Amino acid sequence: MSGDLLVPIRADADVLLARQKARELAKSLRFSASELTLIATAISEVARNIVAYAKQGEILLRLVTQGRRRGIRVVAQDQGPGIADISRAMQDGYSTSSSLGLGLPGSRRLMDEFDIVSELGKGTRITMTKWER
């Protein structure tokens, strides 16, 4: 288990960087091209939220193991305004065509594990993990 790879998120260029770093890190695991794209897309979604709402934060990337399987863990955290109603934010009509929301339910669908902690005025931390199949 390696340490965290930290990508500071402040602008959209950082979103690209975080995606790239994640791909590089995940390449050492047995993920399909689709799965790598799912991971990069989930990171893109949460990183953009940081840029849009918290102005700044960070993405932490780490390879993890659980018994015999390996995976990649992504933590997106910020000291932004926080989310007022997490359960609302996690709700989902099947299609998110209005897309004014945070894209959180979508990100959850893309990853295997998804956890969110948020406190108004304090910040938000999202932890997502994808495991090798």
Next chain:
Amino acid sequence: MAEQETAAVGIDQAGGRIEISQQELDLRKRFLELGEDDVGRLTGINDLARRYANGVIDDFYRHLMSFGETRGFFADPQVLARVKNMQKEYFLRLTQGNYDLDYVRDRLRIGAIHERVQLPVKSYLGMYNFYLRAVAQRLADAFKKKPDDGWAAFLSLMKLTFLDIGIAIDTYIESRERTIRTQQEAFQELPTPVLPFREGMLIVPIIGIIDSQRARQLTEQLLSSIRSNRAKMVVIDITGVQSIDSKVANHIVQTVEAARLMGARVIIAGISPEIAQTMVTLGIDLARVLTVGDLQSGIERAEQMLGYTVTRSGAAEAVGG
């Protein structure tokens, strides 16, 4: 080694595993009403058992060898000798007391051997049947003066042999179930074929059970094929699918949408009334999904949309000579 203390575990040749815990063993004994009195009676006839062991075994195998089917198992004299010896040990163990986890472990091990040589259950049961009758006779002779004791001893023996039979049959069942599981897994891992059919068309026949995992595999495969075959029409045939759950139904809709993003149109053919009902109940927006009753219609529709016209050029040719 904690496991050794709390359960008896048998591993068969194929890695199948059966576990009988102390709790389970106690339960089985209670169910058979096999208690300390029985243990006492069984150890009480141990000497007698040692005396009649060889006789019973020889009679037993004489009986066995008179059957073509079972004879085959013991064609090799070395094998026969070894098996007879093992059998003697096996039967002697019945009257040695200590019917604990070690006893079960031993029985499981032997069960695995039987399973490995593929001894049919009926043969196994037949053996036990012969043994019990042979012993009954000898017990009757030995307890002529105290027939009630003889009878009680026999009943105790019967309880114990049923404990054995239960364990042996469990081994057989686990092995069968394991085979079924392995086959099911293998079947599930079969990739769904994505068949190019005419330029620009793909047919995807789905057969059998389709679960979330398979649906996802299918989608990835299909999208990849759309690119490599430059397909504009895809016919997914679900004639062979009995039912789907909401997850799979959603996967299908997702597949249709993903294909569209790649410029391909999907036709779902062969929706059974049951699946149609499921989709309606789930509120799946069928307006965005083109559906037809059967594969032929699906293919014709796809050809039409691709601009093909299929015409018949006259009488069909005779087949054969």
Next chain:
Amino acid sequence: MRASILKQGTVLIASVQGSMTDADLAQMRDELVANVRRYRSTGVIIDVTLLDVMDSFAARTLRGIAQMIKLLGATAIIVGIQPEVAFSMVQLGLTLEGINTALDLEEGLALLKPPGIAVHER
């Protein structure tokens, strides 16, 4: 990294690079709009073959560009969405509903030829 916009007759072709920033996309949008006007183009193909991730932001942006092009009287077609990207998009619920799509540049151009687009628009 800027988008390159090519002109082929009455069709404009814009290629989106994977590493385009939001500013780059905005610039591409503005250039497309200007060029549709200047050349009275009837079709615009936006090629996203090199886009490795389509998140909700990118989808919204593309949708906006396509809508603007439509308002200018031209047909917009998005081409080159890769299998993995298409897969992720539908997981996220991004269907690009109402926007024309085609497999690649070749197919996109074929769609724009007369008799014109008769498919896919919903």
